[in-house]
Amino acid sequence: MSISPDSTNQRRRLPGSDAPAQAPSGRGLPRHLLGKLATTPTHPAITVGETLLLPLLAVVLGLAFAPQDPLLTQAAFPWPWLVPVVLALRYGPLAGLGGASVLLACWLGLNVGHWDVFPQLYFLGGLILVMLVGEFSSLWQARARRAETLQLYLDQRLEHLVRQHYLLRLSHDQLEQELIARPMSMRDALKELNQAGQDAHGAGPTPQQLLRVLSQFCQLECAAIHPVRDARPQAQPAAILGACDGLKADDPLVQQALRTGQLCHINQAVSAQQDTLYLVAAPLVDLAGDMYGLLVVRDMPFFALQQESLQTMQLLLCYYTDSLSMQRLAQPIVSQVADCPPRFAFELQRLAHMHRETQVPSVVVALEFRPQALKQDLPEQIMRLRRELDEVWPIEGPERQVLAVLMPLGTSGTAEGYVRRLEAWMQHRSQQSLAEAGIFTHVLPLDGAAPLRTVERLRAIAHA
Numbered sequence: 001m002s003i004s005p006d007s008t009n010q011r012r013r014l015p016g017s018d019a020p021a022q023a024p025s026g027r028g029l030p031r032h033l034l035g036k037l038a039t040t041p042t043h044p045a046i047t048v049g050e051t052l053l054l055p056l057l058a059v060v061l062g063l064a065f066a067p068q069d070p071l072l073t074q075a076a077f078p079w080p081w082l083v084p085v086v087l088a089l090r091y092g093p094l095a096g097l098g099g100a101s102v103l104l105a106c107w108l109g110l111n112v113g114h115w116d117v118f119p120q121l122y123f124l125g126g127l128i129l130v131m132l133v134g135e136f137s138s139l140w141q142a143r144a145r146r147a148e149t150l151q152l153y154l155d156q157r158l159e160h161l162v163r164q165h166y167l168l169r170l171s172h173d174q175l176e177q178e179l180i181a182r183p184m185s186m187r188d189a190l191k192e193l194n195q196a197g198q199d200a201h202g203a204g205p206t207p208q209q210l211l212r213v214l215s216q217f218c219q220l221e222c223a224a225i226h227p228v229r230d231a232r233p234q235a236q237p238a239a240i241l242g243a244c245d246g247l248k249a250d251d252p253l254v255q256q257a258l259r260t261g262q263l264c265h266i267n268q269a270v271s272a273q274q275d276t277l278y279l280v281a282a283p284l285v286d287l288a289g290d291m292y293g294l295l296v297v298r299d300m301p302f303f304a305l306q307q308e309s310l311q312t313m314q315l316l317l318c319y320y321t322d323s324l325s326m327q328r329l330a331q332p333i334v335s336q337v338a339d340c341p342p343r344f345a346f347e348l349q350r351l352a353h354m355h356r357e358t359q360v361p362s363v364v365v366a367l368e369f370r371p372q373a374l375k376q377d378l379p380e381q382i383m384r385l386r387r388e389l390d391e392v393w394p395i396e397g398p399e400r401q402v403l404a405v406l407m408p409l410g411t412s413g414t415a416e417g418y419v420r421r422l423e424a425w426m427q428h429r430s431q432q433s434l435a436e437a438g439i440f441t442h443v444l445p446l447d448g449a450a451p452l453r454t455v456e457r458l459r460a461i462a463h464a
Contacts, residue, residue, distance in 0.1 A: 051087055051095045055102035058083045059110075071107055073119040081126040085133050092141070093134025100130050146358040150409070153354060157389060157408075163318055170315070193320060207239035207293065210320050214295075215241055218313045222299035228283070231258065233294045244298055248277050254296065257281035261291070263314045265305070279305060282314060286321040337455050344393040344406060345455070351408055352451040363410045364454060365418055366442040366461050367403040373438035379403050382422065382439075397462035404458045406446075415443045 058080040062070030071080050080103055088096025104123060108115065192213055193205050205213075207225045214220050222242030226233040233254070235247055248254065253276040257264045263282040280297035295317060330345035337345075351362040369379050379394060379401055386392055386405055393404040407414055419434075419441050426434055434441065442461055444454055 047091055047095060048098075051091070051098040052102060054083045054087065055080070055099045055106070059103070059106045070110060071103065071122075073107075073122045078122060078126060081129065084126065084130045088130050088134035089137045092138050093131055096130040096134045097127075100127055146360060149354055149358045150360060153350070153408070160322065161388070163315070163322075167315055167319070170312070193316070193323070205320065205323070210316070211239040211241050211295075214313060214316060217316070218300070218309050219304040220297055220300050223295065223297040225284070226294050226296065228258075228291045228293050231291065233258070238293060242299065244296075247294075247296065251277050251281075253278050253281045254294065257283050257294065258291075261285050261289070263310060263317075265310060280310070280313070282317055284317050284321045286318075286325040290325070292321055292324060333452055333455055336452055337459065339395070340455055341391075341393055344391045344404070345451075347391045347406055347408065348446070348451045348454065351406070351446055355446055360409060361411050362446040363407050363412060363415045364444040364446060364458070365405045365407065365415045366444060366458055367405065367422075368440040368442065368461055369401045369403065370438035370440070371399065374401055376437070378437065378439065385422070385425065393458070395458060395462040397464075400462060400464075402458060402462040412443060412445065419443075 059070055062072060062080060066072060066075075069075070072078055081100075084096045084099035084103065087099040100123075103126075107119075107123075111117070193210065211220075211223060211225055214223070220241060222244055224237040224241065224244040224247070225239040226235070226237050226247050228234070233247055233249060235249070237244065237247070253264050253266065253268070256268065261283055263280065265281075266276060266279045278296045278298055279300060280295070282295045282297075283291050284293040284295065285291050295313075326342055326346040329349050330340075330342040333340055333345035333348065334342055354360050355362065367379075367382065373379075382403065383392055383394070387407070389408050391406040393406075395402040395404060405418070407418070422439075422441075423434055426432055426437055426439070430437065444457060447454055
């Protein structure tokens with residue numbers, strides 16, 4: 001029996017990874033050529049060089065075509081002013097003013113002894129035009145940066161939700177077959193990974209624990225996880241299973257996995273008529289695109305090398321790398337407030353960073369439950385009413401309980417709408433207001449400078 005190329009080559013892609021395994025060799029003009037030409041360089045020297053050289057080039061062209069009036073101060077249209085206008089559109093008002101200053105210096109240098117005929121309206125109109133264009137450019141550059149930041153955040157949340165949904169779907173669809181053919185289910189594997197992270201005091205599961213779960217669930221016999229630094233896998237493995245004798249970094253399957261950032265298996269190398277030492281090579285990449293390590297599988301049962309095992313292997317690796325990213329970002333808060341959930345701290349840190357960079361607001365609604373509300377189990381019922389994007393943190397106090405609801409990209413209006421919805425739900429449920437039922441609301445705008453201060457304020461409400 002042999003592996004079918006048709007069935008293996010057409011493997012299902014993971015959620016959020018629409019790119020093919022190998023980048024096609026493009027023919028003709030490269031894609032997004034106009035976008036690359038319009039991209040603003042980030043190095044300051046390039047900006048300064050363009051600000052100085054482009055106006056000088058305009059003056060040189062003016063000397064070539066109109067030596068008696070190189071700046072075209074008497075022409076029907078002041079063509080040299082197009083250069084400061086373009087600079088203001090591209091870099092903002094400061095670059096436009098710099099280009100205008102070069103034109104002014106050139107006029108003064110070309111008209112030594114004739115400064116009494118200075119074209120005031122010519123330069124005044126040009127400066128007004130440059131300032132208007134520069135202000136327009138600054139406004140839309142700020143809007144573009146804000147939109148890109150929002151889109152990046154929403155894309156990451158969407159990819160995380162797609163992965164979670166696919167995990168749930170795979171677990172339910174394959175539950176009966178997995179219980180028969182495999183020693184553990186997907187839910188058991190994820191539970192073991194989470195338990196390993198809790199046993200490590202919030203540091204997350206180790207690579208060896210991940211490899212043990214993969215060996216049980218995907219039937220690996222000889223495999224290793226190698227750390228990746230600067231896009232290069234290290235020779236010393238972080239975890240090893242079986243008799244693996246080091247990493248062959250120039251292996252075509254390893255190079256393909258590092259290049260594409262996706263799981264690659266032997267049938268891809270065989271179809272390309274390349275010899276490889278490994279059966280599977282899979283990079284450990286999180287939602288932000290950071291690569292933590294590389295899993296190489298040298299030996300596994302023949303019947304285990306099939307579509308479902310490869311997909312399950314990739315999903316477990318994604319789950320592991322996402323947990324590493326979350327633990328790393330949430331660590332400053334979790335180390336100070338041990339009972340704060342890592343996911344809540346992770347989202348708090350991410351949204352605080354977004355607030356610092358783009359001033360996009362977020363808000364935390366703290367619902368304070370008095371004893372009469374706790375007797376009716378209202379916290380559990382209200383927790384089911386949260387939005388999909390919201391993160392919740394139930395905080396136990398000596399005499400009360402606080403349910404902190406973190407609302408990404410929300411304002412005070414969002415919090416008011418949420419409170420009104422709870423008021424309507426409470427009126428429909430028991431003909432009472434929130435205050436009469438023993439629920440009091442606190443709205444805390446997210447402070448981008450110190451998210452830890454928001455956590456301390458939440459705990460202060462619970463322990464008041």
